[in-house]
Amino acid sequence: MVKAMLTNDSKYNGQFYVGVHSTGIxxxxxxxxxxPKLENVVFYPTREEAxxxxxxxxxxxxxxxxxDVLPEWLHSVLKFMRANRTERLNEDKLxxxxxxxxxTVRRYFKSHLQxxxxxxHRRLRLSYARELLESGQDYLSAAYESGYESASGFQEAFxxxxxxxxxxxxxxxxxxxS
Ligand SMILES: [Zn+2]
Numbered sequence: 469m470v471k472a473m474l475t476n477d478s479k480y481n482g483q484f485y486v487g488v489h490s491t492g493i494x495x496x497x498x499x500x501x502x503x504p505k506l507e508n509v510v511f512y513p514t515r516e517e518a519x520x521x522x523x524x525x526x527x528x529x530x531x532x533x534x535x536d537v538l539p540e541w542l543h544s545v546l547k548f549m550r551a552n553r554t555e556r557l558n559e560d561k562l563x564x565x566x567x568x569x570x571x572t573v574r575r576y577f578k579s580h581l582q583x584x585x586x587x588x589h590r591r592l593r594l595s596y597a598r599e600l601l602e603s604g605q606d607y608l609s610a611a612y613e614s615g616y617e618s619a620s621g622f623q624e625a626f627x628x629x630x631x632x633x634x635x636x637x638x639x640x641x642x643x644x645x646s
Contacts, residue, residue, distance in 0.1 A: 481496045494524070499528055514581055
């Protein structure tokens with residue numbers, strides 16, 4: 469991905485997005501803008517994940533329009549998901565936020581992200597928990613802060629999402645293993 473980005477390889481457009489956290493923008497791999505420092509770069513598999521991480525499209529490479537134009541309603545949904553990643557979300561709330569039919573929302577997530585909108589939100593929530601663990605927070609407070617009421621519920625959801633128990637991330641940090 470680094471190589472594709474550094475060589476402006478347009479073959480990879482749409483396969484991943486380059487998030488630049490120093491400028492708050494996400495780009496296509498082929499973007500001709502000045503290359504960001506690697507320490508500020510996070511790669512995202514989809515635009516939706518880049519947007520949910522708080523980034524906006526690039527005017528130069530028009531990343532927001534590739535491979536297609538994002539529906540207007542999606543922005544309010546992603547913005548809400550980002551701001552409320554530890555809260556419970558349901559489909560009624562999605563209808564209210566998007567102002568469109570729930571089947572439109574479901575269909576969009578299924579075809580662009582291969583998951584349901586509620587699963588996408590859960591993944592944001594668990595990614596947040598993983599960040600907390602990686603920053604050195606202990607297991608129980610990471611579970612609590614990411615909105616889980618029981619340790620076993622957290623453990624199970626985390627394992628299902630990442631294929632590794634939460635303790636693994638915590639241990640990595642604390643044993644200095646990378
Ligand atoms: Zn760009």
